[in-house]
Amino acid sequence: MNKILIDLLLVGSGGFFGSGGRYLLSTWVDQRWKGLQFPLGTLSVNVIGCLLIGWVLAWGESKEFFDERTRLLIVTGFLGGFTTFSTFGYESFALIQKGALPSMLLSIGLNVCLGLLAVWAGHSLAKL
DSSP states (O other): OOHHHHHHHHHHHHHHHHHHHHHHHHHHHHHHTTTOOSOHHHHHHHHHHHHHHHHHHHHHHHTTOOOHHHHIIIIIIIIHHHOOHHHHHHHHHHHHHTTOHHHHHHHHHHHHHHHHHHHHHHHHHHTO
C-alpha cells in the first residue's frame, strides 16, 4: 500500500476516536454544568488534550517508543482530533457577538494558561 495512503489512514483512524472522545467529554461536561454561560466542555477538552500531548510526547521520546507512524496515529490523529482549538476560536467569537466580553477574555485566558500548564505537567509527569 502507498505510504501516503497508510499515513492518511493512521491519522484518520486516530482522528475518528479523538473526535469521538472530544464530543463525548465536552457534551458530558456541558450537560453536567448547564447554565454557566461559559464553554467549560471545550476548556476541559483543551486542558486534558494539552496534558496528554505533553505526557505522550515526553514519555514516547524518553522510551524511544514513537516511530513516525505511531506518532501519526496517536499525536496527529487521536490528539489532533481530541483537542478543539477551532471550536475554541468559534466559541470565543460567539461570546463577542453576544456582548460577553468578560466571558470571552476569561475563556481565552484559561484555555491558553491552563493548556500551557497542562503541557508542562504532562511533560513533567512523564519524566518521573
